[in-house]
Amino acid sequence: MCWKLWVNSLRELKRNAIESIQRFAPVKELHRPVLQKIPEDKLVTLSYYQIDDYLTCPLKYKYVNILRVPIMEHHTVIYGRAMHEAVSQYLLRKLNGSKFTLDELLDCFEASFDPQGFLDANHQDERFRIGREALVRFYKDEEARSQVPKFIEKDFSFVIGNNKISGRFDRIDMEKDGAVVMDFKTSAIKTQKDADKRVKENKQLALYAMAYQYVFGVLPVAVELYFLESGIIGRHELDEEDLDDVKEDILEVSAGIRQQNYPAKPEYKACTYCAYNQICPSAVIR
Numbered sequence: 001m002c003w004k005l006w007v008n009s010l011r012e013l014k015r016n017a018i019e020s021i022q023r024f025a026p027v028k029e030l031h032r033p034v035l036q037k038i039p040e041d042k043l044v045t046l047s048y049y050q051i052d053d054y055l056t057c058p059l060k061y062k063y064v065n066i067l068r069v070p071i072m073e074h075h076t077v078i079y080g081r082a083m084h085e086a087v088s089q090y091l092l093r094k095l096n097g098s099k100f101t102l103d104e105l106l107d108c109f110e111a112s113f114d115p116q117g118f119l120d121a122n123h124q125d126e127r128f129r130i131g132r133e134a135l136v137r138f139y140k141d142e143e144a145r146s147q148v149p150k151f152i153e154k155d156f157s158f159v160i161g162n163n164k165i166s167g168r169f170d171r172i173d174m175e176k177d178g179a180v181v182m183d184f185k186t187s188a189i190k191t192q193k194d195a196d197k198r199v200k201e202n203k204q205l206a207l208y209a210m211a212y213q214y215v216f217g218v219l220p221v222a223v224e225l226y227f228l229e230s231g232i233i234g235r236h237e238l239d240e241e242d243l244d245d246v247k248e249d250i251l252e253v254s255a256g257i258r259q260q261n262y263p264a265k266p267e268y269k270a271c272t273y274c275a276y277n278q279i280c281p282s283a284v285i286r
Contacts, residue, residue, distance in 0.1 A: 082112035158214035178221035195234030
């Protein structure tokens with residue numbers, strides 16, 4: 001009996017020792033598949049948001065577009081999408097020559113307003129109130145305008161070099177001198193000077209102007225940002241030089257993606273607003 005107890009004790013000690021060794025042993029490096037480089041003769045498809053993600057941080061691009069790491073949407077995205085949906089539905093009706101009442105506009109906003117991601121109930125209610133007030137102003141201003149858009153929510157794609165760029169125009173108006181490409185924003189802008197400055201520096205609009213040129217064969221005369229919360233419309237008259245930086249951005253991003261080069265690019269402001277800052281080992285946040 002004592003012999004059996006002694007043997008069992010030895011077995012228990014051995015098992016515990018093995019478990020301790022396994023518990024504290026260095027973790028074996030997992031085999032990760034190597035991403036294959038993309039040949040030069042194969043098209044790389046890009047959108048403005050993918051270009052912006054890569055320029056902000058190549059690792060962020062990888063999280064979003066290759067690893068597809070799921071995230072909870074930020075309240076600014078939810079709010080902006082609801083505003084955009086309401087405005088687009090109104091303008092589509094206007095384009096088709098049919099009436100869209102103010103109540104229908106506000107109902108559309110409410111139906112698209114997803115109550116997730118807000119800081120608390122008060123914050124959610126405040127954003128909802130501000131959105132409704134902005135849409136009432138938009139409706140009155142737009143009803144007073146005789147301008148009917150040429151295109152609303154029009155998809156585009158074009159090929160530059162060995163890259164295919166795709167996206168969607170929010171709105172295109174036709175003036176006597178040519179087309180005006182407009183985008184809608186919910187950013188807080190209070191002066192015309194600030195609005196015009198934002199338009200001039202906006203790379204998304206420069207890319208959309210390039211898209212219009214490739215699709216229709218002529219450069220738009222201007223690009224505009226309609227800031228919905230203030231009702232201010234910023235404007236910038238275009239020339240060919242406005243597109244140079246965008247072309248360089250496309251080539252830089254395309255070259256990095258072809259090489260499957262996705263290093264972290266930590267920077268305080270970018271990391272603070274990045275949805276992946278809690279899982280990224282390189283994030284710079286306080």
